[in-house]
Structure formats: C-alpha cells, structure tokens
Amino acid sequence: MEISTRDLWTVVHGMGFGALFMLAFSGALAELYRLSASGAPAQSSGREQKLLNFYLLAMVILAWLTVFTGAYIVYPWYRAVPPAGASDLADYPRRLLLSSGKTSEWHNVGMEWKEHVAWLAPIAMTMVAYVTMKYARAIAKPQYMRTAVLGFALAAFIATGVAGAFGAFLNKYAPVRGGSVIILMEGEQ
Amino acid sequence: MSTWQRGTRADTDLPNGPAAAAILAAGIGCGALGVLAFAGDASDTIGKALNFYNPSGTLSGVTTLAIIIWLAAWLALYLAWRWRDVAMGAVNLASFALLAVGFLLTFPPFMDLLQGK
DSSP, X not given: OEEEHHHXXXXXXXXIIIHHHHHHHHHHHHHHHHHHSTTSOSSOOHHHHHHHHHHHHHHHHHHHHHHHHIIIIIHHHHTOOOOTTOOOOTTOHHHHHHTSTTTHHIIIIIIHHHHHXXXXXXXXXXXXXXXXXXXXXXXXXXXXXXXXXXXXHHXXXXXXXXXXXXXXXXXXXXXXXXXXXEEOOOOOO | OXXXXXXXXXXXXXXXXXXXXXXXXXHHHHHHHHHHHHHHHHOHHHHHHTOSXXXXXXHHHHHHHHHHHHHHHHHHHHHHHTTEEOOHXXXXXXXXXXXXXXXXXXXXXXXXXXXXX
16 A cells, blocks of 8 residues: 555645545534524533634634645646646646637636635635634624625635635546655555 | 724624625635736746745745735734724625635636736
C-alpha cells in the first residue's frame, strides 16, 4: 500500500480539512438555529456556550486550512504546464481536461467556479464565529444579527458544497498525481 | 443611531455596531472576491497583475486582495461603529447583496454572460 505525496496532500486538503469542515455544518447550523430561535432559553449555560465557541473556532480554522492548502499546495500541481510536445498529460490535470471537449467544461466551469467560490466560506464563517462568540444568545434580539448569522452560515455551507462536489468530480476525471512515493504497508506478494 | 459610552454598558446589552461591522465587512470581502475574480477573467492585463504567486496564478492575487479588503473594511467599520447601534436591516441588505455579487461573479457562465462570450 503506497501513496504519492501529491495524493496525500489532495486527501489532506479535501478529506482531511474540507470534508471535516463540511460535516461540521449540520451541527453548527442546528446549534445556531437553536441558539437564536424565539423559544430558546434566554441564557445558555457557560459550558454550552464554550462548546459552541470551540466548535465554531475549529470550523474557522478548518475552512482557512482547506482554502490555503488547496490554492497554494494542490492547485499549482493541477495547473502545471506540460513540456512542449508532451503526449501523456496524466500528470497535468488542467491540460488533460482541456484536451477533450468531453471533459473541458469540468475545468472551465467546475474548477473555475470551485477555486473562487470556496473562499467565500472562510470569510463568512469567520464572521459567524466572531458574532456568535461575542453576542451569544443576544443574536436573537430584534434588530440584531440572527438573519445575517444564519444566512452567511448557510452561504458558507453552499459554497463549501459546490467546491467539495466539483473537487470530488475533478479528482475522478483528472486526479493530481506524482511526487515521491510513501509506502504505507508492504503486502506478502 | 445611538452612541454608547465606553465603560457604561453591560455585557448583556452590547451595541450591535461591532456585529454590524463584521457582517458588512464579510459582505464586502465576498463582493470583492467576486469583482476581482471577474476582473481577472475579463482582462488579461488585470489577470497578469493579479498573478502574485506564479504557481497559483491569478487566484493568488484575487484571494490575497479580497482578504486585505475584507480585513481593512472590518477594521475601519469596527472603529467607526464599536460603541454604536446601527440599523441592522440596512446592514443585512447590503451584506446579502454583496454576498450575492460574490456568488454570481465567481460563477463562470455568469462571467461569460457579462463578457458577451
């Protein structure tokens, strides 16, 4: 069992940070809704609030790690330019996708949207975490910030979903390959 | 808008200014991301100017500038509103409009539509 360093970074970016961030949304959206719902207790316990703060802070860190590893570690491998006359484009995912009309829109629409829209998520979640940590239950007060907090959290979820879904498809049609090999386990044969 | 005096407010009765600053700044950051992504796509000159880090290309400049704009807007709005209550309805409206700009201007078919492609 072996894996290349580029495969490993792609997994760390997509499954390690991105998927974990995505998974955390169900809990965050439910808790933010509960915190700001009209029937919620006026005061949440200090322990509950600390747990939510920690949860949101972890999401913010995961969101930023996802976009930075994507843009500065994985993306340069994706958009690498092959040498002139190269016929095997397996190590050049962008050029591989663009080489055929059957796959080019995975880059032109999928990657072009994914690489930008993903950055909306950490900006939005940083705001959501800051406001929730600072105001706690007060976000539900009239003329306060419940609508913005829930709306931006939902927008971050959608942006992450778009980026994650296209990331999975792109990795299927033109995976990032290469780099040194890491042997994880030796088989018997 | 009402102005709060430093040291006189209780923690349970915070002015909404700091939250409004964070919310509007997030909208500004998202909108800036969309505008920069669109500009980088529409103009070769701007695209090259946004190439801050060659391995990542234009994306590096688009995202770096969007983050700088977002944080600068947050700081400026925070300093202006930290002791005040502001009209959250207007802040929310502007923030969601800018968020929509961010989504639309990063969506390639919409970018192409605007460029007449």
